[in-house]
Amino acid sequence: xxxxxxxxxxxxxxxxxxxxxxxxxxxxxxxxxxxxxxxxxxxxxxxxxxxxxxxxxxxxxxxxxxxxxxxxxxxxxxxxxxxxxxxxxxxxxxxxxxxxxxxxxxxxxxxxxxxxxxxxxxxxxxxxxxxxxxxxxxxx
Amino acid sequence: xxxxxxxxxxxxxxxxxxxxxxxxxxxxxxxxxxxxxxxxxxxxxxxxxxxxxxxxxxxxxxxxxxxxxxxxxxxxxxxxxxxxxxxxxxxxxxxxxxxxxxxxxxxxxxxxxxxxxxxxxxxxxxxxxxxxxxxxxxxxxxxxxxxxxxxxxxxxxxxxxxxxxxxxxxxxxxxxxxxxxxxxxxxxxxxxxxxxxxxxxxxxxxxxxxxxxxxxxxxxxxxxxxxxxxxxxxxxxxxxxxxxxxxxxxxxxxxxxxxxxxxxxxxxxxxxxxxxxxxxxxxxxxxxxxxxxxxxxxxxxxxxxxxxxxxxxxxxxxxxxxxxxxxxxxxxxxxxxxxxxxxxxxxxxxxxxxxxxxxxxxxxxxxxxxxxxxxxxxxx
Numbered sequence: 386x387x388x389x390x391x392x393x394x395x396x397x398x399x400x401x402x403x404x405x406x407x408x409x410x411x412x413x414x415x416x417x418x419x420x421x422x423x424x425x426x427x428x429x430x431x432x433x434x435x436x437x438x439x440x441x442x443x444x445x446x447x448x449x450x451x452x453x454x455x456x457x458x459x460x461x462x463x464x465x466x467x468x469x470x471x472x473x474x475x476x477x478x479x480x481x482x483x484x485x486x487x488x489x490x491x492x493x494x495x496x497x498x499x500x501x502x503x504x505x506x507x508x509x510x511x512x513x514x515x516x517x518x519x520x521x522x523x524x525x
Numbered sequence: 526x527x528x529x530x531x532x533x534x535x536x537x538x539x540x541x542x543x544x545x546x547x548x549x550x551x552x553x554x555x556x557x558x559x560x561x562x563x564x565x566x567x568x569x570x571x572x573x574x575x576x577x578x579x580x581x582x583x584x585x586x587x588x589x590x591x592x593x594x595x596x597x598x599x600x601x602x603x604x605x606x607x608x609x610x611x612x613x614x615x616x617x618x619x620x621x622x623x624x625x626x627x628x629x630x631x632x633x634x635x636x637x638x639x640x641x642x643x644x645x646x647x648x649x650x651x652x653x654x655x656x657x658x659x660x661x662x663x664x665x666x667x668x669x670x671x672x673x674x675x676x677x678x679x680x681x682x683x684x685x686x687x688x689x690x691x692x693x694x695x696x697x698x699x700x701x702x703x704x705x706x707x708x709x710x711x712x713x714x715x716x717x718x719x720x721x722x723x724x725x726x727x728x729x730x731x732x733x734x735x736x737x738x739x740x741x742x743x744x745x746x747x748x749x750x751x752x753x754x755x756x757x758x759x760x761x762x763x764x765x766x767x768x769x770x771x772x773x774x775x776x777x778x779x780x781x782x783x784x785x786x787x788x789x790x791x792x793x794x795x796x797x798x799x800x801x802x803x804x805x806x807x808x809x810x811x812x813x814x815x816x817x818x819x820x821x822x823x824x825x826x827x828x829x830x831x832x833x834x835x836x837x838x839x840x841x842x843x844x845x846x847x848x849x850x851x852x853x854x855x856x857x858x859x860x861x862x863x864x865x866x867x868x869x870x871x872x873x874x875x876x877x878x879x880x881x882x883x884x885x886x887x888x889x890x891x892x893x894x895x896x897x898x899x900x901x902x903x904x905x
Binding site: 409424 | 655658675720
């Protein structure tokens with residue numbers, strides 16, 4: 386497999402092994418506030434500056450809180466609608482992500498999901514650009 | 526501060542005017558805006574030179590559209606300030622006009638919302654933060670709709686009844702973008718995201734809305750018919766805090782903004798006769814009627830089904846047609862709500878008139894997020 390590169394470098398890791406799952410990157414303030422997407426601009430709970438914020442790895446696993454198909458945005462298969470979901474991560478954060486499935490019927494609320502890296506193009510050096518999507522445990 | 530100011534130096538809406546909300550056309554925003562301002566001047570029976578300051582609310586037009594428009598009324602040298610606050614731009618322009626009059630800096634101020642929908646970037650496009658998924662805002666509201674359905678066991682048809690009511694109200698509003706009654710069957714056609722269908726979402730377009738506010742001294746000096754004035758008894762603007770994963774951010778933001786507004790006005794939700802809400806998507810009307818305290822949490826669909834938010838019900842909600850029926854051209858929307866509330870309090874709303882309307886509330890949310898609430902009362 387060619388070398389892989391993240392579409393959004395600040396949001397998730399790209400493990401060397403294609404069988405290893407990606408982690409999400411989040412921010413944690415010294416006050417305890419955990420947030421996603423990560424940044425080091427300052428903490429919106431306590432107001433502390435960049436020095437108080439650490440970028441941490443978070444497991445891209447959780448429960449599907451709800452989901453909806455956008456009939457105006459198309460899935461990478463070119464015909465079915467793109468599906469977005471709210472994922473309640475195991476660390477207590479809720480994040481919005483795209484769900485990699487071509488059939489909404491395979492999804493249900495409370496379903497366990499995890500992050501996967503899906504190819505979405507090549508960069509100018511021929512590396513595979515990957516995005517982090519969610520899939521139900523056991524495949525979609 | 527606003528509590529003291531609005532009590533010590535009362536502020537009145539003395540004139541309102543609109544250009545119909547409509548699909549984007551070749552018409553210049555200058556013509557849209559001037560139509561609304563001229564109508565407001567005629568309504569107030571004052572002249573342009575009586576207006577000392579103008580707050581121009583817009584989110585799409587770009588830098589400094591105010592003077593190129595207002596100069597055509599006579600380049601009087603008045604103070605002009607532009608206000609951008611996303612969907613709440615017009616509401617915020619109105620708030621600033623009220624506060625300027627209340628502060629004693631001037632006696633007569635204009636809030637004018639005008640916009641033409643086109644490509645625009647939001648602050649989030651430049652905020653230096655990547656986002657895992659960036660679906661259109663309607664996907665966010667589709668997810669919110671599904672969560673509401675699951676949490677309270679409410680069907681999408683019950684939620685879609687908001688659109689049936691609001692399209693019905695808009696059918697009687699000559700300023701509305703949509704002026705056609707719709708059946709539930711029509712509303713349920715054309716899915717756009719999740720359970721949301723096209724007619725459950727507000728249309729974007731263009732238009733203009735103006736409101737002129739004045740002090741008591743100006744009302745007397747300019748010999749304005751005070752029985753048609755509406756007094757602004759609360760003006761509150763808040764922004765989102767961190768509410769925790771189990772809380773619904775836009776509900777909490779509206780709830781705490783409303784609480785401050787009720788405290789300022791020294792009234793409660795039971796005193797409201799008419800309300801204009803930020804119903805960009807059907808589920809929002811249910812969430813906000815609950816957050817305002819018009820009904821209990823999770824009972825928004827019942828409140829609607831029982832006819833309590835209909836014209837003639839306990840509290841008419843969005844008699845203008847709301848964002849879903851009247852339209853949401855951004856800059857004008859919040860000022861248009863003030864125009865509708867004022868018309869209702871005057872008893873001049875014709876077929877849309879809520880009987881015995883004494884107190885009205887206007888509510889807008891702007892992405893970011895901010896929430897603006899004004900409460901007005903009639904003087905007669």
